[in-house]
Amino acid sequence: MKAPIRLGVAGATGAVGLEMLRVLEERAFPLERLRPMASGRAESRSVRFAGRDLAVEALSRANLEGLDTVLFATGPAVSREFVPAAAASGAVAIDNSRAFRMDEGVPLVVPEVNPRAAAAHRGIIANPNCSTIQMVLVLKPIHEAATIERVVVSTYQSVSGTGLAAIEELEQQARAVLDGVPTTARVYPSQIAFNCLPHIDEFDEEGASREETKMILETRKIMGAPNLRVAATCVRVPVFRSHAMTIAIETERDLEPARARDLLAAFPGVRVLDDPEAGEYPTQLDATGNDDVWVGRVRRDPSVEHGLWVWAVTDNLRKGAATNAVQIAELLIDGAAD
Amino acid sequence: MKAPIRLGVAGATGAVGLEMLRVLEERAFPLERLRPMASGRAESRSVRFAGRDLAVEALSRANLEGLDTVLFATGPAVSREFVPAAAASGAVAIDNSRAFRMDEGVPLVVPEVNPRAAAAHRGIIANPNCSTIQMVLVLKPIHEAATIERVVVSTYQSVSGTGLAAIEELEQQARAVLDGVPTTARVYPSQIAFNCLPHIDEFDEEGASREETKMILETRKIMGAPNLRVAATCVRVPVFRSHAMTIAIETERDLEPARARDLLAAFPGVRVLDDPEAGEYPTQLDATGNDDVWVGRVRRDPSVEHGLWVWAVTDNLRKGAATNAVQIAELLIDGAAD
Numbered sequence: 009m010k011a012p013i014r015l016g017v018a019g020a021t022g023a024v025g026l027e028m029l030r031v032l033e034e035r036a037f038p039l040e041r042l043r044p045m046a047s048g049r050a051e052s053r054s055v056r057f058a059g060r061d062l063a064v065e066a067l068s069r070a071n072l073e074g075l076d077t078v079l080f081a082t083g084p085a086v087s088r089e090f091v092p093a094a095a096a097s098g099a100v101a102i103d104n105s106r107a108f109r110m111d112e113g114v115p116l117v118v119p120e121v122n123p124r125a126a127a128a129h130r131g132i133i134a135n136p137n138c139s140t141i142q143m144v145l146v147l148k149p150i151h152e153a154a155t156i157e158r159v160v161v162s163t164y165q166s167v168s169g170t171g172l173a174a175i176e177e178l179e180q181q182a183r184a185v186l187d188g189v190p191t192t193a194r195v196y197p198s199q200i201a202f203n204c205l206p207h208i209d210e211f212d213e214e215g216a217s218r219e220e221t222k223m224i225l226e227t228r229k230i231m232g233a234p235n236l237r238v239a240a241t242c243v244r245v246p247v248f249r250s251h252a253m254t255i256a257i258e259t260e261r262d263l264e265p266a267r268a269r270d271l272l273a274a275f276p277g278v279r280v281l282d283d284p285e286a287g288e289y290p291t292q293l294d295a296t297g298n299d300d301v302w303v304g305r306v307r308r309d310p311s312v313e314h315g316l317w318v319w320a321v322t323d324n325l326r327k328g329a330a331t332n333a334v335q336i337a338e339l340l341i342d343g344a345a346d
Numbered sequence: 347m348k349a350p351i352r353l354g355v356a357g358a359t360g361a362v363g364l365e366m367l368r369v370l371e372e373r374a375f376p377l378e379r380l381r382p383m384a385s386g387r388a389e390s391r392s393v394r395f396a397g398r399d400l401a402v403e404a405l406s407r408a409n410l411e412g413l414d415t416v417l418f419a420t421g422p423a424v425s426r427e428f429v430p431a432a433a434a435s436g437a438v439a440i441d442n443s444r445a446f447r448m449d450e451g452v453p454l455v456v457p458e459v460n461p462r463a464a465a466a467h468r469g470i471i472a473n474p475n476c477s478t479i480q481m482v483l484v485l486k487p488i489h490e491a492a493t494i495e496r497v498v499v500s501t502y503q504s505v506s507g508t509g510l511a512a513i514e515e516l517e518q519q520a521r522a523v524l525d526g527v528p529t530t531a532r533v534y535p536s537q538i539a540f541n542c543l544p545h546i547d548e549f550d551e552e553g554a555s556r557e558e559t560k561m562i563l564e565t566r567k568i569m570g571a572p573n574l575r576v577a578a579t580c581v582r583v584p585v586f587r588s589h590a591m592t593i594a595i596e597t598e599r600d601l602e603p604a605r606a607r608d609l610l611a612a613f614p615g616v617r618v619l620d621d622p623e624a625g626e627y628p629t630q631l632d633a634t635g636n637d638d639v640w641v642g643r644v645r646r647d648p649s650v651e652h653g654l655w656v657w658a659v660t661d662n663l664r665k666g667a668a669t670n671a672v673q674i675a676e677l678l679i680d681g682a683a684d
Contacts, residue, residue: 158649162500162592164542164581178540183524186517197625202516202585204502205629206592206643206657211622215603215645224648237649241592241657243502246584247540254500254544254579265553284549287535291543305544307553310562311496311575319544319579 009076009100009340011038016099018067018090019081020044021052023172024104027330028079029057035334038341045071047086075099077340079333095131100340102133102333106218109134109226116229119335120277121148125230126339133336138328139163139219139242139251140226145278145301145327146255146320149271151231154259154314158237161223164245164252165208166292169324170195175248182246200246208242217242250292251324259314268316269306277327282306290321299327347414347438347678349376354437356405356428357419358382359390361510362442365668366417367395373672376679383409385424413437415678417671433469438678440471440671444556447472447564454567457673458615459486463568464677471674476666477501477557477580477589478564483616483639483665484593484658487609489569492597492652496575499561502583502590503546504630507662508533513586520584539584546580555580588630589662597652606654607644615665620644628659637665 015037019025021044029044031037044055045067054061065071067090072078078094080087080103087105094101108114115125116134121144126133136144139161147156167174174195181191181201191199198205208219219242228236245252273280279300281290290302302321309315322328353375357363359382367382369375382393383405392399403409405428410416416432418425418441425443432439446452453463454472459482464471474482477499485494505512512533519529519539529537536543547556557580566574583590611618617638619628628640640659647653660666 160498160594160647160649162579164502164583179524182520182540186521186524198629199631202520203629203631204583204585204590206590206627207622207625213623215620215622215643217622239594239647239649239653239655241500241594241643241655243590243592245502245542247542252542252544252581254581256498256577256579282553284545284553284555285551287545289544291536291541293537293541305553305579309498309577311498311577315577317577317579 011341012040013038013076013341014041014074015039016043016045016072016075016078017081018045018078020055020064021046022081023168023325024329025081026055027325028081028333029055031326031330031334033058037334037337043071043075047082069093072099073097077102077337079337080104091132100129100131100133102135102336104135104329104333106137106222108132109136110229116226117336118144118230118332119339120145120275122230122232123339126336135329135333135336136226136230137219137222138169138324139165139253140223140230141328141332142251142301142320142322143223143253143255144227144230145275146272146303146318147227147231147257149275150257150259150263150268150316153271154261154263156236156257156259158258160239160256162254163242165242166247166249166251166324167200167244168249169251178246178248196244200244202246205244206241208244247292249323249325250295250321251328252292252319252321255318255320256309257316257318258312259316262314263316265306265308265316272303272306277301278303280304289319292321295321295323298323299331301327349679350378351376351679352379352412352414353377354381354383354410354413354416355419356383356416358393358402359384360419361506361663362667363419364393365663366419366671367393369664369668369672371396375672375675381409381413385420407431410437411435415440415675417675418442429470438467438469438471440473440674442473442667442671444475444560446470447474448567454564455674456482456568456670457677458483458613460568460570461677464674473667473671473674474564474568475557475560476507476662477503477591478561478568479666479670480589480639480658480660481561481591481593482565482568483613484610484641484656485565485569485595487613488595488597488601488606488654491609492599492601494574494595494597496596498577498594500592501580503580504585504587504589504662505538505582506587507589516584516586534582538582541584543582544579546582585630587661587663588633588659589666590630590657590659593656593658594647595654595656596650597654600652601654603644603646603654610641610644615639616641618642627657630659633659633661635661637669639665
């Protein structure tokens with residue numbers, strides 16, 4: 009695909025869509041045309057880009073025509089309807105929803121981890137789940153050095169992963185609690201302000217949440233490791249933005265924490281901040297607004313022969329969603345992966 | 347020891363001390379005399395008990411005389427100074443600090459788990475770390491049924507574990523964030539409002555925090571399982587009260603989640619709330635103000651042959667501290683363990 013690109017952004021008025029516009033502008037993505045689109049329930053009818061107000065067009069088959077690439081920041085139902093239409097009209101659709109991620113013919117891509125997978129697309133490339141993107145950047149260099157056998161991950165996920173309405177709900181509820189008045193829960197089933205909910209996406213009959221299952225299946229697909237053993241518990245915490253996670257990693261061969269730290273620091277997209285005795289470890293406030301997967305508290309897990317504990321933090325709207333999608337779009341330019 | 351008891355409460359004006367007074371009153375603990383004491387930095391000079399204001403006396407050797415039992419809700423430095431003095435003057439000291447927990451001659455007791463250990467005391471009984479108490483109530487019935495080989499725990503701990511000043515700091519910082527003004531951090535090294543800190547107590551040279559090491563060593567001592575393999579990451583979350591944790595448990599023999607749920611529900615002090623598809627799982631708001639270890643999200647961990655995931659939530663000031671200490675004091679009455 010030759011730059012400049014005729015680019016569409018579907019779901020441009022949501023939390024991820026707005027971040028995509030910001031990332032495109034920051035990275036000076038080579039645009040011939042930019043068409044922001046939104047479905048009927050759009051939060052607003054215009055968006056800012058490069059100092060101008062752009063009208064938001066309806067997300068329709070007609071408006072998907074004449075584009076080279078379309079970034080979809082839409083939910084699975086909307087993606088199922090419009091992503092194939094975009095592909096059929098000749099564009100490459102990069103979809104942030106879970107709708108196509110596990111489809112065999114659809115590459116699931118994290119550019120630092122499996123960039124070559126993108127080349128095999130048939131018009132659709134899936135952007136992984138936010139927590140999965142964050143985790144695989146940590147796993148990849150460790151896997152290459154010592155072969156990962158099992159991962160036990162627990163997440164601390166911010167409300168921005170749910171969207172703008174959830175950010176507003178946390179703010180309103182927090183204010184109510186501080187003012188001593190009752191809270192109202194609309195977006196989440198229970199109060200999220202000053203409370204943690206072990207509940208992200210729907211539950212299956214075995215008691216796992218879909219977010220947990222995504223972290224298992226998507227990680228295997230991206231890592232090309234279909235038998236990798238992963239266990240996940242996903243928890244929503246009263247934080248506005250960025251996700252954190254504890255990752256207990258069991259490896260086949262021994263890996264010194266100092267060596268793991270070096271490998272992580274050398275891996276693109278990863279930033280190590282790890283001197284806890286000096287008060288240095290990443291938090292969600294550090295990660296917010298930038299594209300790094302921040303890593304700290306790298307240490308031995310003394311409960312297994314070859315084990316490491318890692319604490320990882322990432323802005324879920326940026327590298328966890330918008331930035332990764334834009335990076336995939338960049339991969340397609342000038343045959344980088346096409 | 348014969349009731350009624352001449353009881354002292356040291357550190358009576360702190361978060362745990364105040365909760366001890368509440369628990370003593372609620373449980374109608376058989377008192378001949380109650381002497382609240384505090385060190386020089388006491389938050390106030392009187393406390394409420396059973397509808398009356400009691401003067402808070404200085405924590406001194408003289409004031410520790412003539413008591414049968416003294417509950418210490420003090421930090422390790424103060425406990426090291428006064429706990430042996432209380433024991434020397436003939437009382438049984440029940441100490442909530444970490445000062446004596448790992449001493450060989452000091453029982454470390456969770457009444458539902460190892461009540462008989464209390465009988466071996468030589469004047470000092472240690473009250474375990476809040477997160478440890480919460481976890482061992484979950485582990486015990488599972489260990490009896492299937493023999494636990496390894497535990498991987500990640501915590502979501504509230505600020506009340508740090509004390510009253512931390513509760514105030516979270517409140518002030520949250521208000522500042524909502525009002526869009528800068529926050530000030532005094533109690534914690536970084537902002538805790540709308541942020542998670544993987545940092546509880548001091549770090550050692552290997553990069554583990556003392557809280558994490560406590561969860562390993564204290565669990566082994568209470569369970570009488572010196573080789574139990576435990577891995578822990580402890581995280582402070584912006585929640586006022588109650589601690590939550592994810593616990594990945596690997597067992598020697600298979601244990602169906604449904605059977606584990608039944609065993610947990612039948613275990614004293616544990617309450618199961620586990621129907622996630624119907625929106626039922628415990629949160630920190632559910633646990634706050636009561637003595638139960640709430641358990642939910644009991645399910646298979648598919649990444650090991652015999653594994654379970656559990657989500658547990660407990661009021662850290664009550665069962666995690668005050669209630670457990672009062673229960674130990676109750677064990678001593680009428681030779682229940684003496």
